Amino acid sequence: TQLLEQSPQFLSIQEGENLTVYCNSSSVFSSLQWYRQEPGEGPVLLVTVVTGGEVKKLKRLTFQFGDARKDSSLHITAAQPGDTGLYLCAGPFYAGNNRKLIWGLGTSLAVNP
Amino acid sequence: GAGVSQSPSNKVTEKGKDVELRCDPISGHTALYWYRQSLGQGLEFLIYFQGNSAPDKSGLPSDRFSAERTGGSVSTLTIQRTQQEDSAVYLCASSRRTGNTGELFFGEGSRLTVL
Numbered sequence: 055t056q057l058l059e060q061s062p063q064f065l066s067i068q069e070g071e072n073l074t075v076y077c078n079s080s081s082v083f084s085s086l087q088w089y090r091q092e093p094g095e096g097p098v099l100l101v102t103v104v105t106g107g108e109v110k111k112l113k114r115l116t117f118q119f120g121d122a123r124k125d126s127s128l129h130i131t132a133a134q135p136g137d138t139g140l141y142l143c144a145g146p147f148y149a150g151n152n153r154k155l156i157w158g159l160g161t162s163l164a165v166n167p
Numbered sequence: 168g169a170g171v172s173q174s175p176s177n178k179v180t181e182k183g184k185d186v187e188l189r190c191d192p193i194s195g196h197t198a199l200y201w202y203r204q205s206l207g208q209g210l211e212f213l214i215y216f217q218g219n220s221a222p223d224k225s226g227l228p229s230d231r232f233s234a235e236r237t238g239g240s241v242s243t244l245t246i247q248r249t250q251q252e253d254s255a256v257y258l259c260a261s262s263r264r265t266g267n268t269g270e271l272f273f274g275e276g277s278r279l280t281v282l
Binding site for chain 2: 095
């Protein structure tokens, strides 16, 4: 069972379309991070959301943290081929005395010219 | 260096051989992580080093896997008696933050193929 469920798993769209991908959990997270991984590269942090209800914008990307801090979404406006990649969400999770960074399995996005 | 450096970038080995993968983190980053990623999949946590604390080895899949971090800097991940299911990209990341929650800076990974 994944603590962070990402959907959809795969998404293929045409350039110029809008899209939203989701990162959901039944657990509360103090913060969530979104990373993008391009083929042959390591993931790169896009944003960290820390406040319930928070909305952050990064050019054409809009990130939202749910009011209950159990879910987050990433909306891309007018997608471009350069947006192609694997979008991963991650959040800190406490298990006993241990605090781990938990990862979703990612949404693989392909934007076709 | 400016970023996390991993070597080799590609490694092809025969089943049963040992391999060593190296990670040179960003200078000053006290936290270092190893992850494994199969084709197109998410990240599988392997091991976490934080300063001089005992490493969190809870993600290592078997006793064939081990890692060390010398002098709080460079880390080596060793896989003994490699198996075909070990084929994956091994990613190293470092972070300034403590507590296993800060922004991670990743290397480009070492792609391991076991024939």
